[in-house]
Structure formats: C-alpha cells, structure tokens
Amino acid sequence: MNLTMLLDMAVDGFGDRVVIGRREGGITAAQLNDMSIAGAAAIRESGADAVVYLAVNGPAFPVAMFAAARAGVPLVPVNYRLGAEQLQSLLANHPRAIGIADEAQSAALAQAGLTVLSPEQWLDTARRPVEPVADESDSEGDEAPAVVIYTSGTTSAPKGVLLRHENLTSYVFGSVEFASAEPDDAALISVPPYHIAAVANAITSLYSGRRTMVLEQFTPAQWLQTARDEGITNALVVPTMLSRIVEAEVDKNVPTLRSLAYGGAPMPAAVIEKALQMWPEVGFVNAYGLTETSSTIAVLGPDDHRAALASDEPAVRARLGSVGQVVPGIELEIRDAYDEVVGPGIAGSICVRGDQVSAEYAGIGRAVDDRGFFNTRDKGYVDEGGYLFIGGRMDDTIIRGAENIAPAEIEEVLLRHPAVLDAAVVGVPDEEWGQRIEAAVVVRPATVIDVDELRSYVRATLRGSKTPERIVYWDELPRTETGKLVRRHVLERLVAQVEKV
Template sequence: MSISLLLEMAASTNPDRPAVVSGETRLSAAELSTLADGAAGVIAASGARHVAYVGTGGEMLPLLLFASARARVAVSPVNYRLSTEGVQSLIERLPDPLIVVDDAYRAVIAGGRVMTSAEFLAAAKTAEPASEFPDPDSVAVVLFTSGTTSRPKAVELTHNNLTSYVTGTVEFDSADPADAALICVPPYHIAGVGAALSNLYAGRKMVYLKDFSAREWINLVGAEGVTSATVVPTMLDRIVTVLDTETGPESGHLPTLRTLAYGGSKVALPLVRKALSLLPEVGFVNAYGLTETSSTIAVLTPDDHRAALGAEDGDAMRRLGSVGQPVPGIEVQIRADDGTVLPPGEAGELFVRGEQVSGKYTDIGSVLDADGWFPTRDLAMLDAAGYLFIGGRSDDTIIRGGENIAPAEIEDVLVEHPAVRDCAVVGADDPEWGQIIVAVVVPMPGVEPDSDELRAHVRAQLRGSRTPDRVVFRDELPTNATGKILRRTLLEELATESTTASKESA
C-alpha cells in the first residue's frame, strides 16, 4: 500500500472536511489532493529523481509527502537549523534532487535544481496533474538521523513501512468532525511525518505551528478548538511554565484539549506529574519511537498515566516513567551483549520487529538480523506486565573503573531533588578511572543548590559508585529540536573548561 492511497481515501470519503490549517492557508481534503496532483506534475516535469525540502513545514510537509509519492520519487525534509555547510552536505547525498526551500533559507542553497516554496505552490496550481501509484516497496521518505554523536545516517522508509504504521495504529475516518490536531514538531523529524499521515487518515484537521512558542501554542488550542497535540519535552516544559505562572482564563485550562502526547526524548517525572496536575481532564500519552521504525512503537496511554499516578504499589507507580507497551504489529526483545534474550526485569539492548520497521540506510543497506530484528541501540527493560522502560543510548554508557553505569539511572534520582529543574549525567575522561561521572544540573529558578547536598541525595538512593564525582551548573542544557540532550556538546564544553582551568593554574 502506498501513502498516496491515504490521501485518496480521505479525499473521496470526506472531500470537504478541513485537512490543513497553516497560518492563512486552509485546505480541505479534496483541495489538498488536487494541489498534490499539480505538485506531482511539477516534480515529474522537473526530471528530478528525489525531492529535498528545506523549511519549517506547515502545509508544505503533507503536500510534498503526497506529491512526491504521486510523482513516484522519494522526499527528504532536511534540517533547516543546520549550517549552510550542513544543509549542503545532506542534499549532496540525495540523487539528483529538486530542492524546494522556504524563502527564509534560500541563501543556504548553493546550486542545483531549486524552487522556493512560493514558486512551487504557484506552479502546482497551474501544472499538468500527475497521479501515479508507486510500488509499495519503493522508498517514500528518506530522513537523516540527528547525528548528535556521528555523521547522520540516511534512513529509508518505504511506503509499506509508513502505511503499516498508520493502518496499524489508526482507524480510518475515526475522528469526530470537530477534531483538530496541533502539530509543532519539525518536518524533518519522523514524528512530523507520522503526524501528517496518521491525522489525515483519521480525518482529523491538522493545525500547524511552524515556529513554536508556548503562548502561541496555547492561543491556537483555543482558536482552532484543538483536541489533540504532540510536543517534545522542551515544549511541554515551556507550556507547563506558562500555564503555571500566567493568570487569565486560559491559565491551566484548555477546554477543548483531550489528548496531549509527548515524546522524542526522556521526560523528567516531576514535569510529567506537574502537567497532569495542571491539566487533569487531558489524557496524556507518552509515545516512543525511532526514525527507523516509522514513528511510534510503544505507548503509555492516558489510562496508564492515571493508574500509575494513583498507584500505591511500587511497580505500578514506576510505570509512569515507562514508555508503555508495544503498539499492534510490533514485537520487542531485550538482549544481552551475547545475544541472549533476557527475561522481564533485566536490562539490555532493545530489539524490535514489525512491518513498520525499516532498519535500512542509504549507502549502508539493511541492519536487520536474519530474523528481521532491528537493533535500536537503546538500553531497555521490560517489567513483568510488559511495560517498556528506556534507559538511554548504549553509546551514553559511562565506564568508570571498569563498571558500566547508565546515566539515566542517576538522572532519574537527581531530578527528583526539589532544587533541580533539569539535569544530564555524562562521563568525562579521567586518567585514573577511565571516566568520571559529571552531573550537569539546571537549578530551579532562584535556587542555588549545594553540590555536596546533591551528591548526598544520589548516594542515599544508589550505590556509592553511582555518586557524581563532579556537579556543575548551567542555565540550560543543549538540546536538538526534538529535545534530545546533546551530550557530546556538554562533554566538549567540560573539556574546554578543564583545559582553560589547567592553563590558568599553571
């Protein structure tokens, strides 16, 4: 099944239902389909073998997804936040692309077959339509991984991968006529692609906020009657701060909002509990997925949140920090270093399998094993009830004196201290221990925590070997657009500070 069919089904079933709202642009399902046919004609006439998009999204993301499919070429939304060199290096890896770029980022494109978004939209309205159905096994979307620790990989997602995710998790035309989804994740992230496909398939109006601000997000919820939304942790933190501190009729109360999903990276439990207390009528969803899995593979449902929040049993309470249970069609295994499948309660590497899982990279090929399992490189554990707990990336493991230490284990304890707003734990090079544990802490506003007190707080709950060797303070942590902490950046900053201090003391 191709993603083209998702739009055709939506347009033929409810042609006049609102599909996309982005600023002043409003498109029904039928209007989006007609525009996609014209846009496919523009792509086909260009002779390009791929489409690259550099911009903030909005209506351009669903349009290019479906237009590229109907022109039988793949599309790659590229991270517009990268430097000129970074953007160019990614585009150069794509085969003979048509580059569609927002006016604001035109200067970062050095050459090639280029159209601004405005030019592309204008051409799509007058072009000879094209509407082909691609091979379901052909590549529909190529997304570059964030590359926080290495050269970004180009993940190839087929039409079958993407439609398997959508049809396995969403019921067609199941949304109420008044339902609206607020989308503010970037177009180059798998969550943005998944949101465009799944909301259209469900028949839900998509409201785009291209440049996030918590105040504007809250305003749009009210103005468009938003019933569901997806945010990354940094966005959730800012929304909660506004709701908690501002006065007025909107504060702490979003009457139309029924579901709020968060994901993209780990969310501190104090923030989750605060959000639940501010919005008791909203159903919270923790969604976990990867680019290579076509978006979400596990979900902690609203009922799961409420059950964990109200639980008295320790195991049940801890599930608030899980990512829930696998979605339909997804199998999971936790494996030891030697490949042995581990039982519940034991931590190892997470492997996943299912139709929505790609595991294939351009220039690398498939990394699935002989039985179709994908190695996520995430450390994880399943509890006895099948709830999945993610412990961070295997690359982040600190090896101190020969002992493997997961940063998340320390972070989960440290962030519960009342003086800590956010934190990250990293392993800094050390001649004696190999690595030492450094806790980078963002204090609560107006608070000056004591380093020894924070170390004692960790020591009281974990083994002494887990106690941070150093505690440093920051106003904020470096993160990417999806809220993932840039640990490499922290380590580079710490190394620079150490070198500077050594020179000054010499």
C-alpha cells in the same frame, strides 16, 4: 500500498473536510489531492529524482510529501539548523533533487545545483490546474522509498534512513482507525518537518480525518493561545515543551483539549505528574519510537497514566516512567551482551521486528539480524506486566573502573530534586578510573542550591560510585529541537571548562 492510497481514501471518505491549516481557509482533503497531482506534474517536468524540503513545517510540507509520492520520488526533509559544511555534504547525496526552501536556506540549495522554490512558490505551483496522469505512482509501489530522513547525529554523523511506502502505511494501519476523528477534531503539531513525528502525524491525522495545525515557533503562551483559538483537541509536544508549559505563569485553560502526546526524549517524572494534575481530564500518551521504526512502537496510554499516578503500589507507580506496551504488529526482545533474550526486569538492548520497521540506511542497506530484528541501540527492560522502560542509548554507557553505569539512572535522580529543571550526566576521560562521572544541571530561576548538597542528594539514593564527582550549573543544556540531549556537546564543554582552569 503507496501513501497516495491514504489520500485517495480520505477524498472518498471526507473530501470536503479541512485537513490542513486553520478552520477558515485551510486545505480540504480534495484540495490536497488536487495539489498533490499538480505538484507531482511539476516534479516530473523538472526531471527531479527527489524533493528536498529545507524549510519550517507548514502546509507546503504535506503537499510536498504526497506530491513526491505521486511522482514516485522520495521526500527528503532536511534540518534547517545544520552547519554549512554538514548541509553541503548531505545535499551532495541528492544532486538531481528539486528544492523547497525558506529564503534563509535557498542559497545553500542553489549552490548545490538544485532548482529552488520557496514554500509559497511551491504551493502556488501545486494550485495550478492540471490533468491527472494515469498510473501516477512509481512502478515500485510500496517498495519504493517514500521519505528519507537523516538521523539527528547526536552521537555521530547523520545517516539517511529510508522509509518505504510499505513501512509507513503499515504504521498507519496498525495505529489509526480510518475516519475515526470527529469533524471538528484538530491536532496541534510542534515538531520540525525533518523529525519522524512530523511525517507520522501528517499521514495518521489525514487517515483519521483530523485537521492539523503547525506551530512554527514554540512559546508556551503562543501554544496555549493557538490551542484555544483553533479549538485544538489533540496535541503533540516534546518533553521540554511540556515542561515550559507547566512552568509558565499564563492562563493554561484549553477547554477543547482531549489528548496530549509526548515523546522524543525522556520525560521527567515531576513534569508529567504536574501536567496530569493540571489537566486531569486530558488523556496523556507517551509514544516511543525511532526514525528507523517509522515512528511509534510502544505507547503508554491515558488509562496507564492515571492508574500509575493513583497507585500506591511501587511497581505500578513506576510505570509512569515507562513508555508503555508495544503496539500491534511489533515484536520486541530484550537481549544481553551475548545476544541472548532475557526475561522481565533484566536490562539489555531493545530489539524489534515488524512491517513498519525499516532499519534501512542509504548506501548501507538494512541493519537487521538473520531473524529480521533491528537493534535500536537503546537500553531497556520490560516489567512483569509487559511495560517497557528505556535506560538511554547503549553508546551513552559510562565505564568507571569495571562498572557499567547508565547516565539516565543518575539523571532521573537529579531531576527529582525540586530545584532541578534539567540534567545531563556523562563520562569524562580519567587516567585512574577510565571515566569519571560529571553532570551539568539547570536549576529553576531564582533558586540557589549548593553543589555538595546536590551530590549528597544523589548519594542518598544511589551508591557513591554513581555520584557525580563534579556538578556544574548551566543556563541550558544542548538539545535538538525535538528535545534530544546532544551528549557529545555536553562532554566537549565539560572537558573544555576543566582545561581552562
């Protein structure tokens, strides 16, 4: 099934409902359909084989996605924060694309030989009246690539992940009930367009009938004010955003807010506990997924959050730090170093299978085993109740002597300290041990804590071999816009600091 079928269903079910933008002057489902038809015509006229989107999130993004689907070409949302060399390398993969770019980025697309429209010009183009074309979508149907998303490249060069119509529609049908939103429901999205969550929320919100609002530049005060002004009922944030909202000294009352989803990076226990106490009536949802899996594959729902917070049983309380249970349609296995499936409580590689799992890279193919399972390269384990706990990336493992150490375990302890806002732990090359453990920490404003005191705090919970040998204080850690820690930048800076001494 092509993505355009979701839009066709929305038009039939609630065509006059505003589904994009503000309550006043937003785009209805019927208008979005007309704009996708006109946009597809413009794509065909240009002879483009892809639509490169190099701009901030906004109404132009979903219009581009559905127009591309109707034209039978993929949408390629690109990180507008990439360096010039990396951006040019990526654009070289799409020489025949049409580009949609903000003014600051248009020169890069033009230099790559692409025809460039601003988001405003694109929307004007999509508003022109055209006659629908019979059999609009590509003959490949749901087998064709719908979106190509380049991975964040936090540990290596970005790879283009191919998400086919079949993958994305399978995710929608397994996650959302059609037309389930109330007429006044509205979602506030605070993730950039080149992240899988932006794609997933655009299509699931449309399918449910929920209006979406995008906050282009996040600040706690602006997020809260927008949520109040627009009657936001559902919101999506990354952990660093929720942390800043919780810590902000502003009015946090949002009377319409019913659900808040978060994901993209580990959530510090102290932050989610404060948020649950701050908004006890709000249903919190932790969503875990990857670009390669078309977004969410496991969910910790509102009832799970409340049960964990209220429980005195350690195993249940610990689930507040889990990502919940796998969604319908996903099969999960935890495998050891010998590729054998392990039981509850034993950590290993997280492997998944399902129709929404793409695991396909441009120029490479599908990265699945002979049973169709994709190794996410995330470490984790499942408890007796089927709750999945994430332990970081396999590539992040610190090998000190003959011992494998997970940085996430040490970071979790550091983040429990009341003075610590953020923490990163890495393995630094060491002649004697192979790697030594070092940490970079962000402390709360106007807070002073001795390094030795912080090391003792870690040692009191973990054994000495897992205590960082060096801890430094930074104003902030290098993270992507979606909150992912860029460990290679942490390592580079720590090594550089030592070399300067």
